[in-house]
Amino acid sequence: MEHEMRAEYEDASIKLWHMVRLDATTAMCGRDLDPGSATQSADAWGTPQGEPFCHSCGALYLREAP
Numbered sequence: 001m002e003h004e005m006r007a008e009y010e011d012a013s014i015k016l017w018h019m020v021r022l023d024a025t026t027a028m029c030g031r032d033l034d035p036g037s038a039t040q041s042a043d044a045w046g047t048p049q050g051e052p053f054c055h056s057c058g059a060l061y062l063r064e065a066p
Helices: 055-064
Strands: 003-010 013-021 039-041
Touching: 013 055
Parallel strands: none
Antiparallel strands: 003 013, 003 039
C-alpha cells in the first residue's frame, strides 16, 4: 500500500505530520486533514523533515510498511 505524509496546521504553522494512504485526506489515526495541506513522501518519516510526527499514525504505518 502506498502512503504519504500530510500536514496538520495550527496558527499557520505545521503542528504535526500525519500518515495517509496515497491520495487520501483522512490520516491513519482518523483525523480529517485539509486537502490543500502540504505533503511529503513517506520516506521522510523518522527524519528531521518529518518531525513532529503523529505517534498513532506512526504505529499504524509501521504495521503496513514493508
